[in-house]
Amino acid sequence: MKKISLLSILMVNIFLAIVLNVILFTAQRLFTTPFPAFGLFDLVSRSLDGRILTFGIDSMIGVIRFLHLGRTDTAAKLAEQLMAAGLLFVLVFLSGLVYWLLMRRLAARPSRRRSLISGLILGLVIGLPISAVAISFDRASTVQPIFSVVWLFIAFIVWGAAQGYSYHTLLPKEQLADQLSAANLSMQGIDRRTFLIRLGGATALITVIGAGLSHYLVDNTSSVAPSSDGASNLPNANDPLIPAPGTRPEYTRAKDHYRIDINAVPPNVEAATYKLDINGLVENPVQITLAEIQQNYASVDQYITMSCISNDIGGDLISTTRWTGTSMQHILDLVKPKPEATYIKILAADGFDEVVAVDAIRQDERIMLAYAWDGEPLTTAHGFPLRIHIPDHYGMKQPKWITSMEFIDSWEPGYWVRRSWDREARVKAVSVVDKVAVKNVIDGKLVPIGGIAWAGARGISRVEVKVDEGTWQQAQLRAPLSDKTWVIWRYDWPFTSGDHSFTVRCFESDGTPQIEALATSHPSGATGLQSLKATING
Numbered sequence: 001m002k003k004i005s006l007l008s009i010l011m012v013n014i015f016l017a018i019v020l021n022v023i024l025f026t027a028q029r030l031f032t033t034p035f036p037a038f039g040l041f042d043l044v045s046r047s048l049d050g051r052i053l054t055f056g057i058d059s060m061i062g063v064i065r066f067l068h069l070g071r072t073d074t075a076a077k078l079a080e081q082l083m084a085a086g087l088l089f090v091l092v093f094l095s096g097l098v099y100w101l102l103m104r105r106l107a108a109r110p111s112r113r114r115s116l117i118s119g120l121i122l123g124l125v126i127g128l129p130i131s132a133v134a135i136s137f138d139r140a141s142t143v144q145p146i147f148s149v150v151w152l153f154i155a156f157i158v159w160g161a162a163q164g165y166s167y168h169t170l171l172p173k174e175q176l177a178d179q180l181s182a183a184n185l186s187m188q189g190i191d192r193r194t195f196l197i198r199l200g201g202a203t204a205l206i207t208v209i210g211a212g213l214s215h216y217l218v219d220n221t222s223s224v225a226p227s228s229d230g231a232s233n234l235p236n237a238n239d240p241l242i243p244a245p246g247t248r249p250e251y252t253r254a255k256d257h258y259r260i261d262i263n264a265v266p267p268n269v270e271a272a273t274y275k276l277d278i279n280g281l282v283e284n285p286v287q288i289t290l291a292e293i294q295q296n297y298a299s300v301d302q303y304i305t306m307s308c309i310s311n312d313i314g315g316d317l318i319s320t321t322r323w324t325g326t327s328m329q330h331i332l333d334l335v336k337p338k339p340e341a342t343y344i345k346i347l348a349a350d351g352f353d354e355v356v357a358v359d360a361i362r363q364d365e366r367i368m369l370a371y372a373w374d375g376e377p378l379t380t381a382h383g384f385p386l387r388i389h390i391p392d393h394y395g396m397k398q399p400k401w402i403t404s405m406e407f408i409d410s411w412e413p414g415y416w417v418r419r420s421w422d423r424e425a426r427v428k429a430v431s432v433v434d435k436v437a438v439k440n441v442i443d444g445k446l447v448p449i450g451g452i453a454w455a456g457a458r459g460i461s462r463v464e465v466k467v468d469e470g471t472w473q474q475a476q477l478r479a480p481l482s483d484k485t486w487v488i489w490r491y492d493w494p495f496t497s498g499d500h501s502f503t504v505r506c507f508e509s510d511g512t513p514q515i516e517a518l519a520t521s522h523p524s525g526a527t528g529l530q531s532l533k534a535t536i537n538g
């Protein structure tokens with residue numbers, strides 16, 4: 001008996017897997033229904049051993065920086081999403097393959113009806129677990145969960161039915177073939193080929209339409225209009241030191257701020273129904289709205305540099321913007337921690353968590369519950385409605401999208417600590433040469449060199465630059481935006497032409513030198529000196 005060729009089976013399954021991916025993804029972009037690929041990705045990244053996960057992230061960052069694939073954060077997020085889509089594709093493709101091989105073996109010549117039913121069963125068997133994962137990990141949808149469930153079911157059932165239909169269509173019509181001439185047989189060959197070509201064409205069309213819809217209909221820019229102030233009236237506007245040309249902007253607009261988080265897509269917190277739930281070992285547990293926090297407690301602005309612990313030496317996972325919020329001390333006054341309450345366990349809408357010491361808040365009024373960045377409410381990507389700022393610590397200690405705070409009586413490891421990163425995650429001092437401005441020579445003698453230096457909330461007292469193996473030369477410092485931000489430094493080098501390397505180091509306010517020994521970002525933050533090469537002609 002003739003069988004359906006393996007090539008046909010592969011093609012049908014590739015096409016149908018692509019179509020299902022594209023349709024589910026497009027729906028996610030247009031209506032925020034869950035894209036199961038993201039759920040699968042989140043499931044896998046949650047279940048992976050912390051060291052493997054960290055190795056994966058580090059390798060990804062390494063590749064992105066090595067190949068100059070643009071901003072580390074956006075490239076990494078895109079890579080994650082592509083991996084997620086790849087995962088869904090492979091799952092769907094393989095289950096389709098298994099279906100065809102099983103059908104070929106068990107039910108070689110089913111009727112059209114039986115083919116369809118078998119396809120529907122396939123859709124159910126695959127759709128059920130994948131939808132369950134998608135729904136349980138979804139925090140980004142703005143539609144009712146019931147719609148998401150129905151939508152995913154329809155999608156998988158239709159995909160299954162398409163499998164059954166394709167199977168039946170591609171069956172060699174053998175009974176007929178016995179009676180037919182060779183010419184008619186080749187007609188059937190064309191029929192099958194026509195079917196595959198049509199299916200391929202439909203796949204291409206759906207892909208193009210899906211891509212077009214997601215690209216043109218979805219407004220990727222945030223709904224927040226850019227604020228007019230922010231960068232213009234900075235507190236150090238009068239500092240006479242002009243940054244060397246090509247130095248990074250001292251102030252990062254919110255839209256340019258680096259972004260790192262654990263899920264393929266950020267969670268959507270419903271503004272209308274949001275309440276921060278504060279509970280545990282307190283006299284006065286509360287559920288408080290964002291508006292109440294904003295109205296009841298004095299708002300403060302702080303210029304803050306934040307860095308990801310994964311930031312490599314000279315990396316771009318570090319930014320400086322203006323945070324607005326209220327001191328966490330107000331929250332303590334409100335809920336009145338019991339004497340045994342020593343830590344607050346902060347939970348976030350994306351499943352992230354970290355603890356902060358109650359004593360740290362008592363001692364440091366700068367620890368802040370923030371609701372605005374750069375003069376605008378936090379965006380979804382950056383933690384709407386509430387996030388916390390803890391001076392001197394890497395981003396991994398500072399949850400976004402805070403949903404609850406539980407006062408507890410002992411320390412607990414947070415999300416990244418459980419995955420083998422540093423318990424304290426206190427920032428390491430860093431200094432970076434952004435630019436050797438070889439095209440901006442001053443008086444034919446001096447080449448301006450500029451960059452940043454940062455030591456968390458510990459401050460920078462001195463920055464030095466070394467050209468090749470020369471002696472360390474002191475750079476000029478611009479007054480920082482605050483005691484928690486990076487400082488811009490500048491060194492005008494009396495140049496000699498040729499190829500040179502430029503190395504920078506900094507000292508904290510108390511004179512502690514930046515650690516020169518090389519260390520990778522895992523587990524405690526990268527250390528070592530950064531250098532830049534440049535050629536000066538003339």
Ligand SMILES: Nc1nc2c(c(=O)[nH]1)N[C@H]1C(S)=C(S)[C@@H](COP(=O)(O)O)O[C@H]1N2
Nearest residue numbers: 258259260261262308348352395396399400
């Ligand atoms: N809820 C939540 N908060 C989070 C994270 C996260 O994944 N989920 N990532 C942390 C890390 S590792 C960093 S570096 C900062 C980054 O904040 P940003 O994306 O707004 O720059 O958020 C921190 N807070």
Ligand SMILES: [Mo]
Nearest residue numbers: 308309395396
């Ligand atoms: Mo981070």
